[in-house]
Amino acid sequence: MISVLAWLVLGLPLLGCVILSLWPGEPDRRVTRVLGVGMPAVSFVLTAIIFATFLGRDADDRLEITTLWNWVQSDGLSIDLSLQIDTLSVMMMLVITGVGSLIVLYSTEYMEHDRDYRRFFAEMGFFLFAMLLLVEAANFFFLIVGWGLVGLASYLLIGFYYDRPPAVAAAKKAFVVNVVGDVGMVLAAFLLVRELGTLDYGEVFQTAPEGLGMDTGVATAVALLLFVGAAAKSAQIPLHTWLPDAMEGPTPVSALIHAATMVTAGVYMIVRCNVLYQLAPVAGDVVAVVGAATLLMAATIALVQVDIKRVLAWSTVSQIGYMIMGAGLGVYDGAMFHFLTHAFFKALLFLAVGIAIHALAGEQSLDRMGGLRRHLRLTHVAVLVGCLAIAGIPPFSGFFSKDEILATALDAGSLGVACAIVGLIGAGLTAFYMFRLFFRAFWGSEPEGGYPHAPHNPGWAMSLPVVILSIGAATAGFLQVPGGWQLITDWLEPTILADPGLEPTSAAQWFVSIVSVSLAVVAIALAWWVFAADPQRRLRLAAAATGPRAVLADQYRFDEVYEEVLIQPGRDLGDALTNGVERYAVQGTVEGVVRGFLDMGRGLRAAQTGLVRSYVFAMIAGLVAVGVIFSLAMR
Amino acid sequence: MSSVLAMGTAAVGDPQEGVPLALYLGVSGGLFLLGLLGVLTRRNPLLLFLAVELLLNSANLSLVGFSRYWNVTDGHVFALVVMVVAAAEVVIGLGLVVAVFRQRLALDVDQMSSMKG
Amino acid sequence: MGERIVFTIAAASALASGTLVVTLKEPFRATVALIGTLLSLAVLFVLLAAPFVAAIQVIVYAGAIVVLFLFVIAYLGERPLVEIGDRLGRYQVFAWLAVIVLGIQGFIVLGTTKLDGFRDDPKVVSDIGSPEAIGRSFIDSYIVPFEATSLVLLVAAIGAVMLAKRAVKSEGGR
Numbered sequence: 001m002i003s004v005l006a007w008l009v010l011g012l013p014l015l016g017c018v019i020l021s022l023w024p025g026e027p028d029r030r031v032t033r034v035l036g037v038g039m040p041a042v043s044f045v046l047t048a049i050i051f052a053t054f055l056g057r058d059a060d061d062r063l064e065i066t067t068l069w070n071w072v073q074s075d076g077l078s079i080d081l082s083l084q085i086d087t088l089s090v091m092m093m094l095v096i097t098g099v100g101s102l103i104v105l106y107s108t109e110y111m112e113h114d115r116d117y118r119r120f121f122a123e124m125g126f127f128l129f130a131m132l133l134l135v136e137a138a139n140f141f142f143l144i145v146g147w148g149l150v151g152l153a154s155y156l157l158i159g160f161y162y163d164r165p166p167a168v169a170a171a172k173k174a175f176v177v178n179v180v181g182d183v184g185m186v187l188a189a190f191l192l193v194r195e196l197g198t199l200d201y202g203e204v205f206q207t208a209p210e211g212l213g214m215d216t217g218v219a220t221a222v223a224l225l226l227f228v229g230a231a232a233k234s235a236q237i238p239l240h241t242w243l244p245d246a247m248e249g250p251t252p253v254s255a256l257i258h259a260a261t262m263v264t265a266g267v268y269m270i271v272r273c274n275v276l277y278q279l280a281p282v283a284g285d286v287v288a289v290v291g292a293a294t295l296l297m298a299a300t301i302a303l304v305q306v307d308i309k310r311v312l313a314w315s316t317v318s319q320i321g322y323m324i325m326g327a328g329l330g331v332y333d334g335a336m337f338h339f340l341t342h343a344f345f346k347a348l349l350f351l352a353v354g355i356a357i358h359a360l361a362g363e364q365s366l367d368r369m370g371g372l373r374r375h376l377r378l379t380h381v382a383v384l385v386g387c388l389a390i391a392g393i394p395p396f397s398g399f400f401s402k403d404e405i406l407a408t409a410l411d412a413g414s415l416g417v418a419c420a421i422v423g424l425i426g427a428g429l430t431a432f433y434m435f436r437l438f439f440r441a442f443w444g445s446e447p448e449g450g451y452p453h454a455p456h457n458p459g460w461a462m463s464l465p466v467v468i469l470s471i472g473a474a475t476a477g478f479l480q481v482p483g484g485w486q487l488i489t490d491w492l493e494p495t496i497l498a499d500p501g502l503e504p505t506s507a508a509q510w511f512v513s514i515v516s517v518s519l520a521v522v523a524i525a526l527a528w529w530v531f532a533a534d535p536q537r538r539l540r541l542a543a544a545a546t547g548p549r550a551v552l553a554d555q556y557r558f559d560e561v562y563e564e565v566l567i568q569p570g571r572d573l574g575d576a577l578t579n580g581v582e583r584y585a586v587q588g589t590v591e592g593v594v595r596g597f598l599d600m601g602r603g604l605r606a607a608q609t610g611l612v613r614s615y616v617f618a619m620i621a622g623l624v625a626v627g628v629i630f631s632l633a634m635r
Numbered sequence: 636m637s638s639v640l641a642m643g644t645a646a647v648g649d650p651q652e653g654v655p656l657a658l659y660l661g662v663s664g665g666l667f668l669l670g671l672l673g674v675l676t677r678r679n680p681l682l683l684f685l686a687v688e689l690l691l692n693s694a695n696l697s698l699v700g701f702s703r704y705w706n707v708t709d710g711h712v713f714a715l716v717v718m719v720v721a722a723a724e725v726v727i728g729l730g731l732v733v734a735v736f737r738q739r740l741a742l743d744v745d746q747m748s749s750m751k752g
Numbered sequence: 753m754g755e756r757i758v759f760t761i762a763a764a765s766a767l768a769s770g771t772l773v774v775t776l777k778e779p780f781r782a783t784v785a786l787i788g789t790l791l792s793l794a795v796l797f798v799l800l801a802a803p804f805v806a807a808i809q810v811i812v813y814a815g816a817i818v819v820l821f822l823f824v825i826a827y828l829g830e831r832p833l834v835e836i837g838d839r840l841g842r843y844q845v846f847a848w849l850a851v852i853v854l855g856i857q858g859f860i861v862l863g864t865t866k867l868d869g870f871r872d873d874p875k876v877v878s879d880i881g882s883p884e885a886i887g888r889s890f891i892d893s894y895i896v897p898f899e900a901t902s903l904v905l906l907v908a909a910i911g912a913v914m915l916a917k918r919a920v921k922s923e924g925g926r
Binding site: 614617620624628631 | 843846847850853854857860861
């Protein structure tokens with residue numbers, strides 16, 4: 001039964017997408033809403049049933065592999081169209097369908113004024129299908145297929161407003177950067193086929209210790225190449241440049257794809273491949289370092305961003321850095337726990353901020369916001385909850401998940417300690433910039449001249465998801481309480497086949513908790529002092545630090561460097577090839593052939609004089625020639 | 636008409652005093668060359684056709700000459716057919732000349748070169 | 753003996769009038785020269801034991817075809833193009849070249865061919881040229897060409913009628 005449910009969960013969003021796409025003409029909005037929200041919602045219910053069924057089973061029994069048919073059967077490689085439903089994939093599926101359904105519901109009102117209503121929900125359905133395929137796949141082949149399809153969905157949704165050049169450019173950028181990641185994944189798959197002869201998860205993870213060996217070049221290569229894919233999809237350095245630009249898409253898209261689900265695919269993959277990463281400690285260290293570096297860098301950039309969605313985007317990059325760092329160190333349960341809480345509070349923040357943007361008729365700049373708490377009360381509370389969660393203030397969820405990672409990291413050698421310190425610094429920065437956003441948008445005074453339209457409160461379709469996510473952001477932390485129970489770790493245990501066995505000591509946990517909370521409180525107070533207490537103070541301080549601010553505002557110039565080093569040479573190469581090879585070799589050859597034929601024709605035409613006598617003469621000349629030849633031959 | 640041949644009681648196949656075939660063919664060839672010269676040189680279509688008649692006639696002479704050489708009637712038959720064809724050709728050709736004349740175009744074969752190119 | 757004399761005269765006459773046909777500038781005079789050629793050839797046909805063909809030559813060729821020519825010349829009126837001079841001098845050279853080369857070739861062939869009795873006195877022939885012989889030949893062996901020629905004549909007649917129609921613009925000109 002679980003098999004059937006698994007396929008339905010995967011297929012229903014796709015079905016919704018197909019029906020919406022093929023509907024002749026513009027379907028009635030109610031139809032679009034029913035299909036667009038109904039399918040993901042049903043998928044969620046079915047996923048919940050799978051979850052409940054699993055709960056009723058023993059821990060070792062929580063695994064179902066279901067195959068439709070054999071996809072590729074060639075000499076030495078067999079790939080099936082199969083799904084693997086285990087605790088890890090169920091966890092992902094719950095978030096994808098659950099948060100996904102809430103966000104799609106929210107979109108029914110948010111996208112109300114858009115004339116491409118149907119296209120939006122079709123593309124969202126397609127995205128959900130692709131993401132579910134990614135997490136339900138039972139082998140690397142379909143993981144990569146899902147990976148690519150998710151990238152396509154992202155492209156379509158980022159470029160939803162396709163008549164806006166910045167949106168189109170952002171979509172292209174996202175896709176191109178992700179292709180780099182795809183190449184890494186595919187190369188890793190090649191290595192796996194060559195070394196192990198299979199792409200099936202079960203077989204790979206079983207034969208890897210033998211087939212790849214411990215700490216060998218091949219093992220490290222596979223792990224690193226897979227991480228290239230993860231880095232691209234999860235926007236880690238240096239493949240992170242696409243995520244901030246992806247904010248060009250509609251806010252629900254940012255919430256679902258670029259906060260809660262797609263960007264976490266990298267984390268999922270690393271956790272899924274824990275066996276491979278345990279075989280390649282060097283790769284694991286690289287992953288952790290990249291995660292830590294990204295975490296810190298993104299937090300610093302978020303300090304000076306003016307576009308409210310960009311703040312959240314860089315915050316996402318930073319938080320995923322936490323997850324990646326944790327996964328690299330081997331804190332798999334911590335990384336997945338943080339994924340769960342982050343899905344709640346980041347989606348909550350995006351949707352709540354979306355309400356504000358919607359209420360202000362599209363305004364996204366913090367410079368033109370202020371005092372919204374007087375107009376949007378519910379939203380104000382929701383954003384507050386989200387900010388407290390992300391800042392790691394107990395008892396909100398972010399506190400538990402973030403500290404889980406950092407405390408366990410302390411048990412992971414000297415690199416772990418260094419990462420934990422970085423993480424703590426990042427926590428402080430996170431609290432600061434999130435409350436900067438909160439105070440500037442919701443407190444203080446309204447921007448000069450007031451608001452052009454009075455900000456209006458949203459309807460139930462937008463409010464209900466926000467409320468539900470707020471509850472999740474507030475309470476999800478209690479799934480794993482240090483010194484109490486660890487539901488997440490227990491749940492994931494069957495899938496973490498190569499557990500490094502890191503255990504946070506209670507001393508470590510107390511240390512991390514106290515330091516992180518203290519830093520957060522200090523940061524929040526500082527933010528209040530700068531942004532809320534005296535409205536002019538921030539301007540004075542900003543004027544004093546223009547140098548560093550400029551660097552941060554430019555996002556450390558990554559885009560400019562890429563433009564200089566990669567893109568412009570690419571363009572130059574294209575130009576050179578066009579002018580050199582294309583014009584002369586290709587076109588020249590083709591034209592040369594044509595010209596040759598034309599010349600030949602023109603030459604032959606000279607015989608067509610139109611004069612009778614020349615034709616007669618030609619005949620006679622032929623006759624003479626024949627006669628001469630004959631007479632010579634006869635001799 | 637065989638009176639010309641009935642000079643003495645010669646049997647069929649016996650050589651008799653007369654003109655060898657070679658000479659007849661020489662005349663035929665000469666007429667052919669003259670006709671050729673005319674075709675290649677003349678610009679008036681009428682004069683051109685006259686030269687063509689010469690060519691046809693030279694062919695007829697050859698046919699009849701050889702017919703006599705082989706002692707068969709086939710050559711005569713062929714010559715008669717050639718004459719019919721010549722007649723038909725002259726009809727059409729002169730019709731063309733008249734048509735051209737009616738169009739007020741120059742009766743100059745060199746100027747009738749719209750098939751050029 | 754007499755045959756040879758007649759042959760010489762007829763041959764010379766044919767070649768001479770042929771030259772005139774090709775040389776004279778005015779169509780009428782050239783046509784008259786053609787008559788001369790045709791009649792000389794008729795004599796040669798008689799010498800070649802082809803009396804019927806000779807008769808037809810005179811009746812059809814000299815009697816009908818040439819008359820056709822004369823009709824057209826008369827219709828065309830006073831001065832159809834008189835040859836001013838050959839602007840395409842090249843072709844003059846080509847023409848003479850071709851003629852000379854062919855002539856030499858022909859001469860060589862006539863002189864060296866090994867055909868039996870080619871250059872000797874002719875042999876006596878049976879009755880091959882009489883109307884009866886030709887008629888038999890047509891009916892016995894060449895009935896199809898016989899019918900075909902009538903078809904050719906029909907086509908020519910239709911063509912002539914078509915050409916005579918004034919409305920035809922696509923023939924031979926703009």
